[in-house]
Amino acid sequence: MMTVLFSRKCEYALQGILYLAENQFKGNISAEQIATDLDISRDFISKTLQSLVKDDIIQSHRGKSGGFTLAKDPDSMSLLDIVLIIDGNSVFESCVLGLPTCGADSPCPVHDKWGPIREASRKMLENTTVAQFQPITGSEY
Amino acid sequence: MMTVLFSRKCEYALQGILYLAENQFKGNISAEQIATDLDISRDFISKTLQSLVKDDIIQSHRGKSGGFTLAKDPDSMSLLDIVLIIDGNSVFESCVLGLPTCGADSPCPVHDKWGPIREASRKMLENTTVAQFQPITGSEY
DNA sequence: CCATAATCGGAGTATATAGTCCGAATTAAA
DNA sequence: TTTAATTCGGACTATATACTCCGATTATGG
Numbered sequence: 001m002m003t004v005l006f007s008r009k010c011e012y013a014l015q016g017i018l019y020l021a022e023n024q025f026k027g028n029i030s031a032e033q034i035a036t037d038l039d040i041s042r043d044f045i046s047k048t049l050q051s052l053v054k055d056d057i058i059q060s061h062r063g064k065s066g067g068f069t070l071a072k073d074p075d076s077m078s079l080l081d082i083v084l085i086i087d088g089n090s091v092f093e094s095c096v097l098g099l100p101t102c103g104a105d106s107p108c109p110v111h112d113k114w115g116p117i118r119e120a121s122r123k124m125l126e127n128t129t130v131a132q133f134q135p136i137t138g139s140e141y
Numbered sequence: 142m143m144t145v146l147f148s149r150k151c152e153y154a155l156q157g158i159l160y161l162a163e164n165q166f167k168g169n170i171s172a173e174q175i176a177t178d179l180d181i182s183r184d185f186i187s188k189t190l191q192s193l194v195k196d197d198i199i200q201s202h203r204g205k206s207g208g209f210t211l212a213k214d215p216d217s218m219s220l221l222d223i224v225l226i227i228d229g230n231s232v233f234e235s236c237v238l239g240l241p242t243c244g245a246d247s248p249c250p251v252h253d254k255w256g257p258i259r260e261a262s263r264k265m266l267e268n269t270t271v272a273q274f275q276p277i278t279g280s281e282y
Numbered sequence: 283c284c285a286t287a288a289t290c291g292g293a294g295t296a297t298a299t300a301g302t303c304c305g306a307a308t309t310a311a312a
Numbered sequence: 313t314t315t316a317a318t319t320c321g322g323a324c325t326a327t328a329t330a331c332t333c334c335g336a337t338t339a340t341g342g
Contacts, residue, residue: 001299001328002228004237005146008300011239018238018250030318039241044301050320063309064317079251087143096145097159098152100180109159109274110220113265117258124254133250142298142329149330171288185331191290204339207288 010086012048021074021130028067074131151227153189162215162271169208215272
């Protein structure tokens with residue numbers, strides 16, 4: 001195991017969303033194809049993407065030549081949106097040393113130093129939209 | 142569950158070490174006392190501290206009025222030292238999106254943005270020594 | 283010397299997360 | 313209209329981590 005900031009499920013969700021953005025012009029993308037190209041489990045990425053369908057982040061289409069597509073304008077979809085849906089915002093709220101009482105009034109030894117780093121992480125995810133990673137349409141023809 | 146950067150075990154180790162530094166002048170501190178004051182499991186913090194004894198971070202003393210003490214000058218002990226012993230350095234090396242191929246040659250979408258944040262985290266831990274949190278000796282008498 | 287209080291070591295249990303499997307529903311294409 | 317390819321839902325298994333328990337060992341202090 002050992003992820004950095006997010007759960008595996010969240011990492012896969014982010015990878016999957018970015019993959020969908022990159023391949024947006026191809027229409028429906030099956031879990032099979034995503035799994036193959038990202039080299040992860042088909043059933044697991046499938047389940048993970050299904051959970052994002054409920055939140056209108058992606059659309060799913062059953063049946064032959066079905067698959068997943070982005071549900072919204074990728075410009076309006078930040079990586080933070082996905083993180084908050086899957087992992088919640090505890091990573092941006094909890095004490096990095098795990099002290100339950102840590103806060104402005106009773107700060108842990110690294111509370112003040114961690115604050116700006118956490119904010120930078122948050123802003124990075126907030127300012128990074130899925131659209132930034134689409135291929136420029138037509139550039140390759 | 143849901144920690145921020147480190148495993149629970151690592152969080153407890155950091156909390157325990159800082160507690161030992163704060164109470165350094167009291168001599169041996171039992172796992173029982175640490176657990177009570179930090180409100181965590183005695184057996185678990187005990188095991189965690191035991192694993193740090195091997196690495197000469199802390200000393201243990203069996204028998205009546207035994208317990209744990211810091212093994213080194215707290216000035217020469219950074220939080221990073223403890224993190225590396227318990228969790229290793231994968232948190233400072235791995236891709237934040239979990240992409241195994243991510244690197245300078247094949248960067249993930251947030252690779253360049255994450256680098257400085259990761260370095261800041263690392264430096265924060267490296268520059269924070271356990272000694273900074275000892276009470277100033279004599280100041281309270 | 284004895285009772286007590288502590289770590290140590292090993293083994294075990296609990297829980298959350300990760301990942302699998304299968305059958306049903308659905309849909310497009312042949 | 314049939315077949316094949318797909319998501320969907322639920323239940324299941326696997327694994328890593330968190331946490332507990334107990335008996336042995338050790339040492340202090342009365």
